[in-house]
Amino acid sequence: MASSTLKPSEKWSLLVAAGASLAVIANTFQGDGAPLVASLAFSTLAFSMTYAFVRWSGPAFVKAGLKGRDMSKIMPKEIPEAMGAVAAAVYILSLMAFIPFAFYKDIVAATSGGGNRDVVLTITEVETGRFLHRFPHSKLSSYQSALNTLQATTILGICDDLLDLRWRHKFFIPAVASLPLLIVYYVDFGVTSVVVPNFLVPYMPNQARLVNLSLFYYLYMSALSIFAPNSINILAGVNGIEVGQSLVIAGLLVLNSALYLVPFPGNPVLNHAYATRPHPATDGHLMTLYILLPFLAVSTALYIHNRYPARVFVGDTYCYVAGMTFAVVAIMAHFSKTLLLLLIPQIANFIYSTPQLFHLIPCPRHRLPKFNARTGLLEPSVTPWPPERPPSKPLTTIFLLLEKLHLIQVTVDPKTNCISSTSNLTIINLWLVWRGPMREDQLTRELLIMQTCCGFLGLFVRHTMALLIFSADNRGKVSSV
Amino acid sequence: MASSTLKPSEKWSLLVAAGASLAVIANTFQGDGAPLVASLAFSTLAFSMTYAFVRWSGPAFVKAGLKGRDMSKIMPKEIPEAMGAVAAAVYILSLMAFIPFAFYKDIVAATSGGGNRDVVLTITEVETGRFLHRFPHSKLSSYQSALNTLQATTILGICDDLLDLRWRHKFFIPAVASLPLLIVYYVDFGVTSVVVPNFLVPYMPNQARLVNLSLFYYLYMSALSIFAPNSINILAGVNGIEVGQSLVIAGLLVLNSALYLVPFPGNPVLNHAYATRPHPATDGHLMTLYILLPFLAVSTALYIHNRYPARVFVGDTYCYVAGMTFAVVAIMAHFSKTLLLLLIPQIANFIYSTPQLFHLIPCPRHRLPKFNARTGLLEPSVTPWPPERPPSKPLTTIFLLLEKLHLIQVTVDPKTNCISSTSNLTIINLWLVWRGPMREDQLTRELLIMQTCCGFLGLFVRHTMALLIFSADNRGKVSSV
Numbered sequence: 001m002a003s004s005t006l007k008p009s010e011k012w013s014l015l016v017a018a019g020a021s022l023a024v025i026a027n028t029f030q031g032d033g034a035p036l037v038a039s040l041a042f043s044t045l046a047f048s049m050t051y052a053f054v055r056w057s058g059p060a061f062v063k064a065g066l067k068g069r070d071m072s073k074i075m076p077k078e079i080p081e082a083m084g085a086v087a088a089a090v091y092i093l094s095l096m097a098f099i100p101f102a103f104y105k106d107i108v109a110a111t112s113g114g115g116n117r118d119v120v121l122t123i124t125e126v127e128t129g130r131f132l133h134r135f136p137h138s139k140l141s142s143y144q145s146a147l148n149t150l151q152a153t154t155i156l157g158i159c160d161d162l163l164d165l166r167w168r169h170k171f172f173i174p175a176v177a178s179l180p181l182l183i184v185y186y187v188d189f190g191v192t193s194v195v196v197p198n199f200l201v202p203y204m205p206n207q208a209r210l211v212n213l214s215l216f217y218y219l220y221m222s223a224l225s226i227f228a229p230n231s232i233n234i235l236a237g238v239n240g241i242e243v244g245q246s247l248v249i250a251g252l253l254v255l256n257s258a259l260y261l262v263p264f265p266g267n268p269v270l271n272h273a274y275a276t277r278p279h280p281a282t283d284g285h286l287m288t289l290y291i292l293l294p295f296l297a298v299s300t301a302l303y304i305h306n307r308y309p310a311r312v313f314v315g316d317t318y319c320y321v322a323g324m325t326f327a328v329v330a331i332m333a334h335f336s337k338t339l340l341l342l343l344i345p346q347i348a349n350f351i352y353s354t355p356q357l358f359h360l361i362p363c364p365r366h367r368l369p370k371f372n373a374r375t376g377l378l379e380p381s382v383t384p385w386p387p388e389r390p391p392s393k394p395l396t397t398i399f400l401l402l403e404k405l406h407l408i409q410v411t412v413d414p415k416t417n418c419i420s421s422t423s424n425l426t427i428i429n430l431w432l433v434w435r436g437p438m439r440e441d442q443l444t445r446e447l448l449i450m451q452t453c454c455g456f457l458g459l460f461v462r463h464t465m466a467l468l469i470f471s472a473d474n475r476g477k478v479s480s481v
Numbered sequence: 482m483a484s485s486t487l488k489p490s491e492k493w494s495l496l497v498a499a500g501a502s503l504a505v506i507a508n509t510f511q512g513d514g515a516p517l518v519a520s521l522a523f524s525t526l527a528f529s530m531t532y533a534f535v536r537w538s539g540p541a542f543v544k545a546g547l548k549g550r551d552m553s554k555i556m557p558k559e560i561p562e563a564m565g566a567v568a569a570a571v572y573i574l575s576l577m578a579f580i581p582f583a584f585y586k587d588i589v590a591a592t593s594g595g596g597n598r599d600v601v602l603t604i605t606e607v608e609t610g611r612f613l614h615r616f617p618h619s620k621l622s623s624y625q626s627a628l629n630t631l632q633a634t635t636i637l638g639i640c641d642d643l644l645d646l647r648w649r650h651k652f653f654i655p656a657v658a659s660l661p662l663l664i665v666y667y668v669d670f671g672v673t674s675v676v677v678p679n680f681l682v683p684y685m686p687n688q689a690r691l692v693n694l695s696l697f698y699y700l701y702m703s704a705l706s707i708f709a710p711n712s713i714n715i716l717a718g719v720n721g722i723e724v725g726q727s728l729v730i731a732g733l734l735v736l737n738s739a740l741y742l743v744p745f746p747g748n749p750v751l752n753h754a755y756a757t758r759p760h761p762a763t764d765g766h767l768m769t770l771y772i773l774l775p776f777l778a779v780s781t782a783l784y785i786h787n788r789y790p791a792r793v794f795v796g797d798t799y800c801y802v803a804g805m806t807f808a809v810v811a812i813m814a815h816f817s818k819t820l821l822l823l824l825i826p827q828i829a830n831f832i833y834s835t836p837q838l839f840h841l842i843p844c845p846r847h848r849l850p851k852f853n854a855r856t857g858l859l860e861p862s863v864t865p866w867p868p869e870r871p872p873s874k875p876l877t878t879i880f881l882l883l884e885k886l887h888l889i890q891v892t893v894d895p896k897t898n899c900i901s902s903t904s905n906l907t908i909i910n911l912w913l914v915w916r917g918p919m920r921e922d923q924l925t926r927e928l929l930i931m932q933t934c935c936g937f938l939g940l941f942v943r944h945t946m947a948l949l950i951f952s953a954d955n956r957g958k959v960s961s962v
Contacts, residue, residue, distance in 0.1 A: 060644040092636070140665070152573065159566075163542070
């Protein structure tokens, strides 16, 4: 088993990073506070803590029975499982500790009056305020509800890792966990109108440019918070892929939010109407950064331990918390469609997987690629069709058609002329069908590059084409792009 | 092992209870809503769910290694451990699902205006309002922070149950978990003044009747949230005692809050100044009921499984969540001193335990009473003092003095004339020293009766004597009794 202690160089680097973060954090308690700087410092601290805790707590996890064998290695050894729970716990603690910093300016302003008080900011103040606005009281409520949703996801994820819940129980877990967020959304914003694409406006009653989805908008947000965690959980099985994809998505979301905050010349997001003052969605995107930066930090620390050759497994807790983090920021800052553009590989994987997920065709317990011990390479894993129960006639036709389209690998038994096996329906296997057997680290790298390219394409579409389709860009509370 | 299925009679009773609760819940969505009725219905539902889930999930817990042997039985059998996590999860889910009901009236009032809004209630409106007030927006924030604190406690409790954290890690865990609550307290109330007892007023500078503790008040609240969970966790080791004491305390807290809400003639809490309108602390005590009623429900369901002869153990998660629930309501509704009066047995147990907790004298891993298999009775467990290392001279004097005061059981080796063993320092052992060996169920019963009597005495002192010591009773935001 790998060592559970830190090397001296690691120990000193982490101590220096943690010390520097604490110094920076202590210095943000002046003037208006510097929440973004404090957030960066907290993220550095969270990175150091996750890195050390993941290393130290390995033996305790193994002792508690949370361990697994890495089957894609020549000598499968037992490594700790469900270590994402450590990352999630540090993540939540740092989000909690950050509360006074996020609201420092507000607290100072609010408490200087003394007694019981309510901070009220009208829309005008928010829209015309300075770069870092005061947070109105309802923002604290939003932040707390985001925290509640993430904590509930963590608890339910730990239950899953521990008790191995069944699919039908797991599937709706995130919907329950997202309740606090949806309720606060209802109370705080209650905006359920979406902007109608220009080309559809002539066909709307009264040529309406906004359509109110009311209850359906809540169902849509609920569906998003079910989909995001589960979609990351099923694009898994190769060292580093769960954390890697989450890092890519979180990084692109940070980039997207930064576009709303940095007023560089020619910033495509800030069109001329807003060029001289902050974008109205600033608050939401600042909050997004506060939530995503520590997530990026703990994920990076976890990735270092989970990448090829993995020293720990991350477990369901991590996948759920990662997906829910994306759903939370997308709902809070109104960019759920942008998030869906970044989740294109996950959506493709989900659609491609449906025949197996819904048991239209047999689905083995694990669908991760098959390790060929002779070559040391990964190959697509297959579902065998025994000779006595071959696929039906129509199914055979479909399989052979899909093989022609290079969307599946099919083996035909030369004796019976029947299909004897088909590759499992995940885009990881599909990638191996396309690109041939490869080493595990190479596979993860290529998949992450693919995820990154899809994401950049998505952001490009979002920021250049949106104005062609919609008449106005993200107008804060009004539209939800 | 005990059955993990429900008997038909149990199944039907639970189904009827759950169905009736759902019907009641559906009917509270009219008029002003009926949050207290909805809370009772949610509690009934939570009871049914906990009862069924605790029964069903037993085998999964045992399979995950969460199991233990009950050493106080003739045939110690393995039963599921840490089942309090199930109760805690149901508790949290029901608190979450209750949010729209607690704020139904507020939501209706708030959303009828449409768009982005802030509900503002001035102090006057709150104090002179009707019996069920509108909840201002900051109340939602308080509720969310209570939920965050309880969830964090649950996560850290599960970690403890799973990984067996060390004392020095465990001790401060609740302080971190209470952060969200303290921060919201700071933003929402910020009241850190306490009323000075009448007899001390002449000695105060300017004869002040209020003294501002500022930072120390936060340290005090933080200490309370460390003490309450840990004090319940160390008064443990007999079937049903952890849940039993929590039920007694929660029941008495509900009674205490009900005294502020029910305007019966001659209600000692509502003195003549408030007789015609609600007590100013109404809001806080309503919130207390919303938090305590589902807690009572899940605890009762757990108690039925944990009472003698125990079919499940509750684990640290339950003790932490129970203690934190008390700390949360005491901080939110400003009755921390009342809570301390109800925790007198826990305080006594803690003080009595300190010599062992702080390792001034040896402390064995477990200090639960010793089961005498011959008589079937529990006897005080002892710490042996080996002949080669007897207690020092001063320690021997103290032990013999304590024995004279009936505060400890001492065995003297007749050969060496040295102390060979002393009873372990918990009030459970002390009770056995006083009352002699007894059956486990009898011991739990007597301890719970003692807890109830102490509690009633505490409430009596609180509501009759407080006015003798302080010049005004709980004036909502101003004093904190």
